Amino acid sequence: MEWLAPLAETGVARALIAAPTLYLLVNAAHIMGIGVLYGSILALDLRILGLNRSVPLHVIAGFLSRMAAAGAGLAILTGLCLFSVRPVEYAGNAAFLAKLALVAVGLAHALVLHRGIGWRRATTDGHASAALRLSALASIIIWTSAIVAGRWIGFL
Incomplete structure (x- = not known):
């Protein structure tokens, strides 16, 4: 490495x-990007799973x-900046690699989801198929796991 x-x-x-102070601000922006990413994904996935049906999907x-895309962009940009400070150390960290x-x-x-027919149908008529609901559950698990792995970095 x-x-x-x-x-x-x-x-x-x-x-x-x-x-x-600059490091602090970039780190804070990274956390904000993650918050926007995860908050948006979680709200959308929970709605797909049937929570708050009064809000049209x-x-x-x-x-x-x-x-979520804007949050991902900010998190990736700031993450690359933070990575540059200790690249060899991070590249050898199992939690960092798991997060990536x-x-x-x-x-x-x-x-893949956004290119599928289930997504197109959900965004036009609001119907969430069983496959789309399963995908939403997988999404919650994946992104929650990424956040846990990210927090784990400092403990290894």
Whole structure:
């Protein structure tokens, strides 16, 4: 993993190391991105699973999906910045690797889901098929696991 060491010498990494307040702000933005991502996904998945049926699925699905994407973008951007500070250490951390794998699975799951007929049907007529409900449950498990793995990083 030593090939990652030069990342710690980049301008971004040097700035984050030299300015603890900047590191704090980037870390806070990372947490906010995760919050927007997870909050949006959880709200959408719970609605797909049948919670709060008074809110039409076809009305909120697009908005919550876009919010989740914005949260993911912020979390990924700030995560890359934070990674650059200690890339070799993070790359050797089992929890970090688990988090990356779970985020990749979560993103792939979302991409496949949004290309499926079940999603198109849910966003047009509000009907959530059994397969879509199962997918929502899987999504909750995947993203919750990614957050737990992310918290686990500091304990290894």
